[in-house]
Structure formats: structure tokens, C-alpha cells
Amino acid sequence: MCAVTALPPLDQRLLDAVERLGHGRRAFLQTMATQWRLSPLQIEVVVMLDAGVTPPVAGEVARRLDVAASTIADTLATLRTKGLITEEPDDTDRRRRLLALTPAGLDLAQAMNRERASLRTSLESxxxxxxxxxxxxxxxxxxxxxxxxxxxxxxxxxxxxxxxxxxxxxxxxxxxxxxxxxxxxxxxxxxxxxxxxxxx
Ligand code: SF4
Structure with missing residues (x-):
């Protein structure tokens, strides 16, 4: 006869559920990153640029993702090398370099959006x-x-x-x-x- 497991407190179950969601998101990012031969952080930068960052500069991306400037510099260098982003001087402020997605970067962002949309289906009802x-x-x-x-x-x-x-x-x-x-x-x-x- 199986023993009945005591029901953990609601607060605990809620926190556990939120943690499971976070785990699911990390797993999803890792799957997409493997598929595109990128790191999860590189994927996040592409998704963020697609959603819109104001101003679209390295410092703002680093701030929003809460990572060090040197980490973002490496990430952007890889994305540039892979042809997913461009970085051009800002005409209004030559000290700044503006980030933008290339057509290949937009393709990746759209693929991510399609995958994320499929995760939203249970919310629709x-x-x-x-x-x-x-x-x-x-x-x-x-x-x-x-x-x-x-x-x-x-x-x-x-x-x-x-x-x-x-x-x-x-x-x-x-x-x-x-x-x-x-x-x-x-x-x-x-x-x-x-x-x-x-x-x-
Ligand atoms: S409370 Fe702040 S974050 Fe919320 S809508 Fe207003 S300005 Fe935006």
C-alpha cells in the first residue's frame, strides 16, 4: 500500500512551480542555442535587439541582461563574426556604436518568436x-x-x-x-x- 505524501504548503508549491518554469526557459534557450550553434546569451541578445532596445548600444544590452561589459563585448564580437548583427557609428554621436540585426539575425529572431509562440498556446484559453x-x-x-x-x-x-x-x-x-x-x-x-x- 502506498503512503500518502503530505501536501507541501501552497507557498512552497508556488515557488517550486516558478522555479520549474525558469528551468524550462533555460532548457528551451539551450536547445535553441545548440540548434543555432550559439550560446544562450548570444540568443538572448538577438531576441532583445529584435524586441527593441533604446538606445541599441552594448552598454544598454549589458545593463538589461545584467552581465559585465566585457561579457557583452565578447558576445557581440561573436554575433558580428557570425553575421547576425552589425555595429555602426551613430550619426548623432560618433562615440556611440549602434547595434542592429542583419537579415540572418532577423531570421533567428523570427525562429525564436515562432518557438515561443508555440509555448503560449495553453495561455490562450x-x-x-x-x-x-x-x-x-x-x-x-x-x-x-x-x-x-x-x-x-x-x-x-x-x-x-x-x-x-x-x-x-x-x-x-x-x-x-x-x-x-x-x-x-x-x-x-x-x-x-x-x-x-x-x-x-
Ligand atoms: S508604474 Fe512604472 S513601470 Fe508601470 S506603467 Fe507606470 S511607468 Fe511603467
Missing amino acids: MSPERKGAALDVVLTLIGDLHAQGVITVDRSCKTCRFRDSRPDGDDWCGLLRQALTPDQLRVACPEHESLALAGR
Whole structure:
């Protein structure tokens, strides 16, 4: 007769589930990297440039990926050698070099987008409320880890100095001057300003 395993606390199961998701993402990146003969970091840089980085320069890419400038320099050199990116002087500021994807880099980004889209299918049938609640929980966890210094870069509403809580429990964006229901929370907002920088 098999013994009934005690159910771990809900908090623990939630954290375990988030960790499993992170593991799945790393495995997915590794699979794609092997397929394209690149490193996971090189793949991430291509995906990031495709999504849009402002300004599209090495320093900003390093900051967003939370890696050292020397690591990004090596990564960009490899991507250039493989013909996936270009790096050209900025006409408005000759000290800067702007990054862009080549047609081959765009092909890789599109392949990544197609693969990622296939991962999203199970989300399509869920209600916005359910997905919003999940987003709210995950961003809150990320915000906590950011506050503890475990995640050093975060540009979500939960760590933004413009966010406030409303009496009804929803968040409020003081910059956009609008309520942020859970399904409207931003994960990587271009207007994000860090709470830490605001000294709060
Ligand atoms: S500025 Fe962007 S990140 Fe900050 S609270 Fe508003 S929507 Fe969220």
C-alpha cells in the first residue's frame, strides 16, 4: 500500500512551480542555442535587439541582461563574426556604436518568436483575470527578489517609483495617471524608474 505524501504548503508549491518554469526557459534557450550553434546569451541578445532596445548600444544590452561589459563585448564580437548583427557609428554621436540585426539575425529572431509562440498556446484559453492574477503574483515575487538583490535588474511596475496602491487593491501608475489592473501590469516598461533610485 502506498503512503500518502503530505501536501507541501501552497507557498512552497508556488515557488517550486516558478522555479520549474525558469528551468524550462533555460532548457528551451539551450536547445535553441545548440540548434543555432550559439550560446544562450548570444540568443538572448538577438531576441532583445529584435524586441527593441533604446538606445541599441552594448552598454544598454549589458545593463538589461545584467552581465559585465566585457561579457557583452565578447558576445557581440561573436554575433558580428557570425553575421547576425552589425555595429555602426551613430550619426548623432560618433562615440556611440549602434547595434542592429542583419537579415540572418532577423531570421533567428523570427525562429525564436515562432518557438515561443508555440509555448503560449495553453495561455490562450485562460481568462484575462486568471492570467492577470498569475502575472501579479509572479511580478510580486520578482519585486521581492529584486529588493533582496537576487535579481538585480527589473523594469516592472512592482519596482517602479511611479506605482502606487489604490484602496481597491489595484495598482496605480502616477506617470500614465491610470489604474493598472493586474492584466495591465508591465514586465519591461520603457518608462520604468527604479524605486531604489528614488530613495524610497
Ligand atoms: S511607468 Fe511603467 S513601470 Fe512604472 S508604474 Fe507606470 S506603467 Fe508601470
